[in-house]
Amino acid sequence: MKSIISFTLLSIVTIVSQAQVDSTHFKFVKRIYEEALVNGKSHEFLTTLCNDIGPRLSGSPQAAEAVEYTSQLMDSLGFEVLKRDVDVPHWVRGDIEMGYFEVSPNSKTRIRVTALGGSVKTDDLLTAKVIEVQNFGDLSRLGKDAIQDKIVFFNRPMNPVHLSTFTAYGGGVDQRWAGAMEAAKFGAKGVLVRSLTLRLDTLPHTGSMGYKDGVEKIPAAAISTVDAEALHKALKSNPDLSVSFKLSCETLPDAHSHNVIGQLIGTKYPEKYIAVGGHLDSWDLGTGAHDDGAGCVQSIEALRILNDLGYTPKHTIRAVMFMNEENGLRGAKKYAERAKSIPEEHVMAVETDAGGSAPLGFRVDGNKKQVSYVQGFTPYFEPYGVYWIKEGGSGADVGQLKNDVVLLAGLSPNSQRYFDYHHAASDIIEAVNPRELELGAAALAAFIYLIDQTIDQQ
């Protein structure tokens, strides 16, 4: 039997109730999009960042080069540039990453592995029997007798049923972050974690992992999904299978680094800030094109567009290159600490750290009034394929600024392809479509413009 239910389209009801659009703003948003689509520079900037500089792991020479490049770039664009000190973790991968299993003596099957960020190295070659698990509950059920001295193989795939691949990622990332510490409690010698991607590919996808005080630090590596399937199959035939892997990574003393800020000084509220940011550091396997070179260049480009259109902001507008989002968030924490202590009052901070694909919406965090207010911007964006402004999930870097005043936001691009590239060797400039990238910069410029123009009338 069918029941008719009323479907509460909250966001759409909000739009209609606020569906009054200022024609001046509407026209200026159009100019922003025209500038981005016809003269956009994001892709040019990103090509330099990825191809001339390369991967930008915190503490690396390339991260330092990226600090210099973005400083000089923003200076050349006419922004006031600030470099802010921050010490960052300095983990290095080293030269050796290899692995294999042996179905029979002298019959090695290679597996593509990569150290998880923060892992200790192996003592020479680590060879041990393997126990495959799906989750931490399995570890408890199996117990120490079954796990002691083995390599634990976490093989729970990301769940493809979610439209948002970030939801699927959120459901799988515990294996990567805490797999080593949880397995070590039961005496494991090392862990292999199925790469967090929805594709079957031969690329291991890295990412950060942690240890726990008082629990042994054991080596942790990601294994490509293709090899995870092969290992799973081999274990079905031969549960006594041994796996060998070798990692040469290590953690060095903290390194000196910087957040980089470019700003256009506000004419009415120079000491109130609107910030747009991405993170300048990246993992080291690809060149950090989607994650998060895209966000850095879009942030710079958003200010360039406004500046080149002759826009004079009321508030001081900042493009912030946060350092060390990937393995520490030190840059964002330092930025927020300083904002609190000076103080630098932020009226809004928006981040772009979900890749350079076509933007579909914004996620915002703030009080109910703020959220409702910015949802009223939707009609300005709808002609350009940005369909929604939803509450929650603004992002990790801007999240550090959370207080009772600031509105936090994050750009939400189409997520379907994101984990194809995420933290893998495939995250390179060729994976980014120029128009989709420029559309993201335009959405951010328009968002900043609307906040800057109207927030004091709220």
Next chain:
Amino acid sequence: MKSIISFTLLSIVTIVSQAQVDSTHFKFVKRIYEEALVNGKSHEFLTTLCNDIGPRLSGSPQAAEAVEYTSQLMDSLGFEVLKRDVDVPHWVRGDIEMGYFEVSPNSKTRIRVTALGGSVKTDDLLTAKVIEVQNFGDLSRLGKDAIQDKIVFFNRPMNPVHLSTFTAYGGGVDQRWAGAMEAAKFGAKGVLVRSLTLRLDTLPHTGSMGYKDGVEKIPAAAISTVDAEALHKALKSNPDLSVSFKLSCETLPDAHSHNVIGQLIGTKYPEKYIAVGGHLDSWDLGTGAHDDGAGCVQSIEALRILNDLGYTPKHTIRAVMFMNEENGLRGAKKYAERAKSIPEEHVMAVETDAGGSAPLGFRVDGNKKQVSYVQGFTPYFEPYGVYWIKEGGSGADVGQLKNDVVLLAGLSPNSQRYFDYHHAASDIIEAVNPRELELGAAALAAFIYLIDQTIDQQ
């Protein structure tokens, strides 16, 4: 001075007024998406079509193979399969396509060219001075004296300012379709047309062109955008530059081919039809992955999903593989003629011929009541990233069925990347993201389901 204008969000107002969602339908749509995202087969089918069969130009052996493959596939899935005869144009590219210009004697610069579909071949090597134009107006202004015996180089880029790349394409395609006939009126010996893509790449993008009775048939080739820029630059320095190109293409007698239909017979209205279709033919440079292998496999997959979920349709539901959309529309015309003469009453026909990227909406054509009715489906789709149902632009194949009764529709995916691949060697399986492809199949299955369930209650 600012004026506050009221922004008429017609589609959204429609949604809200009809925002009552049947919970049974809502749940079934959820099951459709779950099936597509977890067990989707579109990508598997498309891999076979692209990699085992290949490009499928009308009249080619591969087009015939694709007829057999889709017939057998749909039979194996439990659909009733019909093969319907249709004769199609049979143009072949031949073995030779080459071109160059000479800045100075013995200094050849290669240009990457490809014959436009339907072009005559060159008489051996065609060498002539070049005249660059932007549009047909330029031809009239320059006149016969300037154009006679030359190669006309149409070099108007697609306009990047439009969000929809199809709008940009529509603004440029006259050069490709009618460039040869218009230039020949002024005595030109051949035409080169800037490839219709928004990227700067080295791939020529082909596509259909036409001749006019009574006007000389001159050879017409596409030139890659990178080479178009190079030629433009060379002409600035040397307006007397000669270009040479050679094409070996020819038109053979019409070939015998087929539309392929797979159907699930309706239980309540077996003689009323709901059709979903794509076109089985493709251009020959790539393997027709986005254009339109994607549409074919999505159409088959939409029926597979409904069938495998145990759904028994009220109307007869058809997946239609139209033959010859690219250079003749013969399949669609034949299908529509037969639908009219039998008659086979179609209540709805939806096509998917805009690539395999993430679906964002539907375009529908029908009377006002029909359009408004289906716009009421929006709340079923919004959770899955399909945000709008707009009037106009359903598509070329289903457009042949237009009458006073049928509702026509077309799936609208994100168009940003489409012309990167369109009619070029890059339109291969690797350009299609599996999840985005499966989401399109799910959207089509849900659309068919909602029409099938509710159209008789309209």
